[in-house]
Amino acid sequence: NAGVTQTPKFRVLKTGQSMTLLCAQDMNHEYMYWYRQDPGMGLRLIHYSVGEGTTAKGEVPDGYNVSRLKKQNFLLGLESAAPSQTSVYFCASRLAPGDYNEQFFGPGTRLTVL
């Protein structure tokens, strides 16, 4: 049981390049999330999904797109990377909202945009 995994762990991009971050979970969770973590800003929600085939915008969605074609995978895309997108990106999953349902996090992807 791997939990939540993220690929890649590190990446360096040049401004204008595109890339996709992959998140996978093997816990059959319905909800999945993408956050970014920046110094002094805490975690900010980019996009989330409440089930296969669904996506929704979070607090800071601009410049990102997501897809949830399979229940276990949640992809985060940057079509034209900008230096402001330099951050650590975390994926998370949760069985469903509820008092006893813990949100599990992946180990993070450190992205640098030059």
Place this chain on the structure above:
Amino acid sequence: GDSVTQMEGPVTLSEEAFLTINCTYTATGYPSLFWYVQYPGEGLQLLLKATKADDKGSNKGFEATYRKETTSFHLEKGSVQVSDSAVYFCAFDNQAGTALIFGKGTTLSVSS
């Protein structure tokens, strides 16, 4: 809107000192409250939670009590260890129940 306010860090303590990290929240209704911990180079993991007023969550010597009247969920530990050095995040479910709202995090550094 919904938000979480945590005390500014970093917090620097000696081993065996008492720890308090303050957390207050602004929310509609009475959401479940959580503390998450992030060790260096890792993702976040759940430390403890409380689901209703006056509940006390506890784990690994850490405690926090859900105070509805003061909308607070302060994290405490009686005797910290070097291994407790990490970033601590207070959080709660948004009103729609679709996502957690996090505070900005408090960095704790414990020296021997």
